[in-house]
Every structure is written in structure tokens, then in C-alpha cells.
Amino acid sequence: MHPEALISTLYVFLLAAFLGYQVITRVPSLLHTPLMSATNAISGISLVGSLVTAGAHHSIVSAILGFVAVTCSTINVVGGFVITDRMLKMFKRKATAPSPEQKK
């Protein structure tokens, strides 16, 4: 890697760490379970690595490793997003029967 690119990558790392911290601490405990499955789904982005490994045909070994990796990541992506949506769909602010107190 070009040294300039490496340095910038370190900055990306640093800023992403700070940003992750800032964003996640704002998630209310109400949504902590969906948060877990959402980050899970997003971490399936490692697909961008495994897809290339699976398709590059450098050797059969790497193709198989890549295939397993693609499968695993896809499970996370699809499963994670589906489950997150399933959960979030359930959160409602108002009941069908109105509840007397609405503060929080």
C-alpha cells in the first residue's frame, strides 16, 4: 500500500471508531436488541472480501474458502436484516386501545 494511502486509512479507522462510539451511545436501551442484530447484519459487509476470494479462481482451495465465507456472511446479512425488521415492526408508540399516560 502506498504510504499516503496507509496513513489516510489509519485516519479512517480513528474517525470510524469515534463515530461508532458517538452514534451507538445515542441508541436508547429500548432498541438495544435490534441494535445487536442490525450491526450484525451490517458486519456482513465482509462479503466484499469473500466475494472476490470466491470468484477470483486463483486456486480451488481459496475458492472453497471464499465460498464458505460468502455463505456465512450472507447468512448474517439476510438473517440480520430480516430479524431486525421483524423486531422494529413490533415497536409501536401508541396502543390500539389508547393508554392514559404517554410521557417518557
Add this chain to the structure above:
Amino acid sequence: MHPEALISTLYVFLLAAFLGYQVITRVPSLLHTPLMSATNAISGISLVGSLVTAGAHHSIVSAILGFVAVTCSTINVVGGFVITDRMLKMFKRKATAPSPEQKK
């Protein structure tokens, strides 16, 4: 610039923008005036550009431009930090004479 480095720089830009937004929106209005002078001081970091311009002796024109830029940035850095500290020193949680209510 190397294209890889350029791309990473764009990411730095993106993340810094998000991070700036997240961090600044958490500053309470109580501290908005110090915030203004603090960011002002920090923006004096453009010194890192002007110092090189002033010292590189490529030509007398650029040296003078650099000199003016160094002066301006230094005013901001020193003035900004001094004023911010002057203000922040004044913010006190408790009065010398205790105040009856402390909630907020």
C-alpha cells in the same frame, strides 16, 4: 495524489463531517459561546499549511503570503484558546452562597 490516497481522503472528509455533526449537537446551549471560540482556535490548524509556505523559500511572494497567513492563524489559535479558557473558567456549578434549587 495517488488515487487510493485520494479515496481514503474522501472517506476522512465524510467521517469527519458526520463526527463533527454528532459531537457538536451534543454541546449544550450553555456552552455555545465558548464552542464558537474553541472551534475558532482549532481552525487555526491551517498553520500547518501556512508555516510551510512561509518557510519554504520558493519565492519572496509566497514567503510574504505565508508570513501573513501564519500571523493570521496564530492570532486565531492564541486568541481563541485564551478567550475560551477565560470563559470556561467562569462557569461554576455551585455558587459560593449555596442556591436552594440545583435541578436542571
Add this chain to the structure above:
Amino acid sequence: MRTGFIELSYFLASVLFILGLRGLTHPETARRGMHLAEFGMLMAILGTLMNSEIVSYEWIIAGLLIGSTIGLAMGLWVPMTAMPQRTALSHAFGALAASLVGVSEYYLRGANLGELKIGALGFEVLLGSLTTTGSLVAFSKLQGLLPGAPLTYKGQNVFNLSLLAVTVACFIALLAFPGAGVLFYLMLTLAFVFGVLLVLPIGAADMPVVIALLNSYAGLASAATGFVIANNVLIIAGMLDGGSGFILSIVMCKAMNRPITNVLFGAFGSVSEAAATATGSIMREANLDDVAVQLAYARQAVFVPGYGMATAQAQHALRELADALEARGVTVKYAIHPVAGRMPGHMNVLLAEANVPYSQLYELDHINPEFPSTDVAIVVGANDVVNPDARDNPKSIIAGMPILEVDRAKSVVVLKRGQGKGFSGLVNPLFFKSNCGMLYGDAKESLTQLVQAVHSA
């Protein structure tokens, strides 16, 4: 041109992931946020598929198809109560993927990677592998495939530390001799073994913290992959993931008032007998019809759900009871402790499943001042989170943990099956207080009966 498009898709994906997680700061915007993140993922995948290094698509399509099928099945059918296990399993998948990409990269390029990349790659493989096996053990414990109790033996910590030292030594040696495949595969194997040994001595009840920690490892492994293949979106997503795991583990430890080292090395839950203190007085059994009448004529009732509600799947019955009471004009509130249940946000998601609006859920700080003016507090399978010892007895092992102060309510009814202890294995003095009655039985059954009794009250 083509790389331009690929890079653009990654950049867009990064933006959308960040926006997506920001959406989670509020339940109103959460779903839209997730749709953005989904779209970002699609972009990134499509972009990657345009990569000119990819020459054949069979393996890719097979992987995507199988993965989607399994993922969809898991996503649709895993019950809400099994979330902790599912999360553990998915960390295993994620970490395995990171680890395998690393292995294949090493297999292909090995010695030609340069010191820095070898470093990142070793880090990725190390973290990925130990997270894989660690998460699998956590999954097995939670699913009941392995005994939940801590598995300890003499000298365990010393042994584990030595193993870790050897693994790290391999890693360092690899930095010096990047070409030495033996070192790499030895490190890989040791990391797999270490993951198992790391999690075995931790009790099932402490798994949530472990899972969150493993989550942050998995995130770091992803970020390291990003370094290796010079891909920024991976770094960003990895750090977001890692940050979430890290913060959730901190939240849990804080809410339990235990340092993280105690969770990891304390083998908590293996000493349940010793903690039982003599309390002298007796527990009063409550009569179901009495409780129903009490509830029916209360002004305000507060429900305190805990782990027992989750195991009994009693959330729907609880909601029905709330409906019945509200129909009679009783104000009903739910008090949610941050570590009630076995997972952050556990109670919230179960109650949401049962259609309880989140405006009725109250956090610790908001509900505690209300207990003195509450007529009846119903504790549904919660124990530790309402243990007044945490507040009153500085010698208790949970001393300092913030609790829901139900003992200050005018009267308390506890729904549990018998003399079972909570997660901490402590005796709960609440149960012996004069304003507290015990309603024995499975939470779901008790609640269903209560609903009928309220209707006829």
C-alpha cells in the same frame, strides 16, 4: 471507470450504514434507517460483483443462494426468546468469514504481503478464529447443548494465559518470517482452541456480556480485513459493529455493577450456595383471587418483567392483564431494568412483540420515584433486578447494582415457580417483606388465571 463505480458504491454504502445506525436513535426512524442500510448493502455487493478480479460466478452464486436461504429461514423463524443464541451464532459466522478470507489471502500471497499487511492479516485471523469458536461455545451453552455452569479446573487461568502467550508468540514470529506457513497455521489452530477455552469457564448467565465482547472482536477482525484488502467500507462497518459490542458490554457491566474482568475470569454463578444468607422470617403465599381484587381496584399498577417472563413466554398474557386492568380504569406501567432478562433490551423487544406501546415502558430513573404511590407492583419472573440487598447491604455481591425499588410500593406480588434463585444465586429479602406476597406457578399460567379473575372481580 469500473473501479470508479465500485469505489462509489462503497462510499455510498458507508454513508448509508452510518445513516442507518443513526436512525436507531429513535424507534420512529429506526425502520427507515434499516432500509437505508439494506440499500447500502445491496450497493456494496453489486459494486463488488463488478470487480474485474472475479472471473467465475458459480461459487459466488452458490454461496449467496445457500446463505440467503439459511439467513431467511433463521430470520423468519427464530423466536424472540432465542435472540441471545442467534446473536452468538451469527458472530461465529461473521468471524469465520473474516478468518477464512484472511487464510485464503495468506494461502495465495503469503510472504509477499509486507510486514504491515501481515500484521493486519494476523490480527484478523487471530481475532476471527477465537471469536468463531468462542461464539460457538457461547451458543451451545445458551442453547443447552453444553452445560451452562462454568467449567473450571485448577490452574485454568494460568493454562489459558500460557496458551494465549504461545499464540501471540507465533504471531510475532510470523511478523519476522512472513513466509513461514507453519507459524501461520499453528497460530490459526491455537486461536481456535483458545476461543473454546476462553468461554468454557464462563457461566451461561454471563454469556450476554461475553457475546457483546465477542461482537466487538468480530468487528475489529472485520476492520483488520479492511486494512488487508485496503477497503474503507469494511473498516467503517467493522468499527461500527465493534463499537456497538463494546458499548453494550459496558452498559451491562455497569448495570450489574461488576467489572468486566470479574465477568471474564470470575466464574460467576459457580458459587451459588455460599451466597445464601439466613433471613429468618417467612415468605407469605398470596391468594390468586385476592391479588385479582387488589389489582382491579388499584389506582396504579406497575409490572416488573424479568427473565422468568422470557422463559415462560408470558408477555402476551401480561399484556392481556394490562388490557383488562386498563378497561377498569387502572393506570398500568411497565418498569424495565436495563439488565432484566438475559440480553440488553430483552424485555423491550418481548413486550413490543406483545403489542405493548413503548410509551408505557419506563426506565429505572423514571419509574423509581413512582413506586411509593403505586398500589400494586407485579413482579413477573424478575429477581435480581428487584433485590433490595443491592441497595441496602453493602456486603452483597450485587451491592451497588441499581435496582427497581418495588419494595417501596404499597404492596408487591411476585410471580415465580418456586424457591428458584435468580441469575446471581442470591436470596432475595424482598420475598420476606410484609408487603410482599408470592404467587407460585409458571408466569404465563398465573397471568392467564389472573386475567380471568380480574374479569370476574
Add this chain to the structure above:
Amino acid sequence: MRTGFIELSYFLASVLFILGLRGLTHPETARRGMHLAEFGMLMAILGTLMNSEIVSYEWIIAGLLIGSTIGLAMGLWVPMTAMPQRTALSHAFGALAASLVGVSEYYLRGANLGELKIGALGFEVLLGSLTTTGSLVAFSKLQGLLPGAPLTYKGQNVFNLSLLAVTVACFIALLAFPGAGVLFYLMLTLAFVFGVLLVLPIGAADMPVVIALLNSYAGLASAATGFVIANNVLIIAGMLDGGSGFILSIVMCKAMNRPITNVLFGAFGSVSEAAATATGSIMREANLDDVAVQLAYARQAVFVPGYGMATAQAQHALRELADALEARGVTVKYAIHPVAGRMPGHMNVLLAEANVPYSQLYELDHINPEFPSTDVAIVVGANDVVNPDARDNPKSIIAGMPILEVDRAKSVVVLKRGQGKGFSGLVNPLFFKSNCGMLYGDAKESLTQLVQAVHSA
């Protein structure tokens, strides 16, 4: 090695800047945060001085010395009431520095920069230049060197827009012919002129929003410089600076309930006569001794400071009054409107200067519910922020702006010099209410007299 150290210093500076601003989220941690940021700045400067491109230090040392002297003098002696001007001036300095670095870069390397860098450089010079002159005009208006009233003429907006179009055209042409110096210097000149024309038609009272906007431009210019010289810390600091300006301008516009376009092109404050509505009834003058007695025997008094307190420098006198009242057992609270005064946080910093603890300062949402149970509300040089028309009269030009509802207090006393209008030029129906009395005179004098009267009450 040397570049390694330089890069490390920049990296550290970035971390410290972020941590420093994060410190500002709480007054307890704010000072420590700033010390971190100061240390980061020192690191970055020392790192830069090691740059091997630097061959002579005379100009550098001269600049640093002169800058530090002026900066220190300004920092120590600028009074708190002159903060808005100072801020405007410092944006001019910052933007000028960015612009000059850009000019010198173009002067030295010109055509050899490549399209992307020329783009960033043009952006930097454009924004830097217009911010420089714009901020100078803003400074002059606030300092009274230029008339504060909006300077408008027919066709102004059209003329300004055309000028902007020509400037942007130069910029685009420059992208195509990076070597054409004429284009560059023409663009530079036009940007300087445009900055002046942009700010001239805006009234002095609207300057705070303009200053915040110029702040965000200055930040963007810095970030663009970062692109040009490939320096990440500049990008980060620039975006933090820009973000702050952007957010503050939004906060102000929201609190005034005016869209930003209205601020920029509305020439607000030039139409004060038209807005005066007939109110019919009369204003009641209050007697100083009556007010003192009322205060002395109140249970709770709320002080509402506004721009008049700032101009009268009455914060110390106000604090003395609070002390006198508290000594008699009266509960004193300060109600702070987000846009009271002429700068975000203006009142907070003035009251802090007068030693008022910030736990006594209450924001809109916290104090409004308390007015009905407040015996006396003292309005010290505030006007618009307590104008009930904003709430009651949907046709008012400030309709929808959130206000401090002093009119709901049991009684209100307004300290002002005479019939002067507030920033918006509106008549304030509050002054005509039956529970409201006017105490005419300079705020500082009135307050000092009140203190004495309370002592002898």
C-alpha cells in the same frame, strides 16, 4: 523517520481535537478538553516545523511572534460583550489564511496541480476570500464602523446573483484551463467583492446567523486546503469548525422560527415601522419601591435577561439583586432563551462572568411550566423573547418562535430605557398587560437601585 514523526503528530492532534470538543459537552469537562486541544495544536505545530521543505525560519518566527502578541492581547482584553465582533474578526483571519495559502500554492505550482487539486484549491480560495471580506463587513457593522441597518437597493439580489454566477464561471473555466492565471486572479477579486456585497444588505441584528454561516464556510475552506496539501488533520479540524458553524446557524434560525433564506435575503429589520400594530391600551409605569417590596416578599422570582442586559453590562448588578433576594429566602431562577442577546449562549457566558452558577440557569422547556407559580418575573432588557404575540398571533412576523411565557407569571416587571423596540421591531403586547409594570431606565442603574431598595424593604 522524520515524516513518520510529523504524521504521528498530526494524528495525535486529530485525536486531541476531537476529544477536546467532546469535552465541551459538559461544563465540568470543558476546560480539560480545551487543554487537550491546546496540546494537540502544539504537537501539530512542532511536527510541521520539522518539515524538510522548510529552509528558513525568519518569516515563520516573525509571524508566530506577531500573531501570538496580537492574539494574546485580544484574548485577554476583549470584553465578553464584544464576543460577536471578535468572532467575526477571527473568521476573517482564518479565512484569509486559508485563501493566502491557496494563492501561494497556485502562484508556485499553478498549472501542474491536476484537475482535482485545482478544484479543491479554487474552492478554498473562493470560500476563503468571500468569507474574509464578508466577515470584515459583519465585524464593522457590529462594531458600529458601518451603519447597522440593511443596505439595500433595487435589483440587489439580481446583481449579487449575477456576480456570483460570473465568479463561479471563472472557477469552472479555471478547471478547464488550470494555467490561465488571469482567471484565477479574477475569481479571487470577484470573490472578495462578493463577500462584501453578500453581507451589506443584512442588518446588524441578523449578523449572528451570518457569522455562524461564514464560520461554516471558513471551516469548509480549511477542509479544502486539507485536500490540496493532502493533510488529514486540516480536513478534520475544518469539518469540526464547519459543523459547529452550520449547527449554530440552524439552532438560531429554529429558535427564531425563520428560514435561513429569509435571514440572508430578507433584509430583516428594515421594515420596523410597518410591523407596529395598534394596541389601544396603555403601559403602566411601576414604582421602584413597590417592586422592591414585591420582590422581597416573593416566594419565587424569575429573572429573564435579554440583549438589554448585555448592552447595559448589568449582569453583575443582576447577580447582586439575586444575592439580596436569596438572603431573604426568595428562590431565584434565571430563564435563558436560546436566542436571547445577539449570540448563541450570550446570556450564559455573561451570567457566568457575574458568578451565577449554571445550575440556576433554566432553559425554555424547564422554566415555562414554572411561570404560573412564579410571583415576580423580572425582564431585564429582553423584548422579543418574551413577546406573547409569537404564541398568540399567527400573523405576527415572529409567529411560531418559542418564547418565555412571562405573561403567565403572577406579576411581571420590565426593565428598559424607554419605548425602544426589540430586534424584530415589533410592539410587545406584554407591556400592555394588566399584570405588567414598566421600570424605565438603564438596566444597570435600575438594578443597583433595586438592590438598595430590597435591603431597606
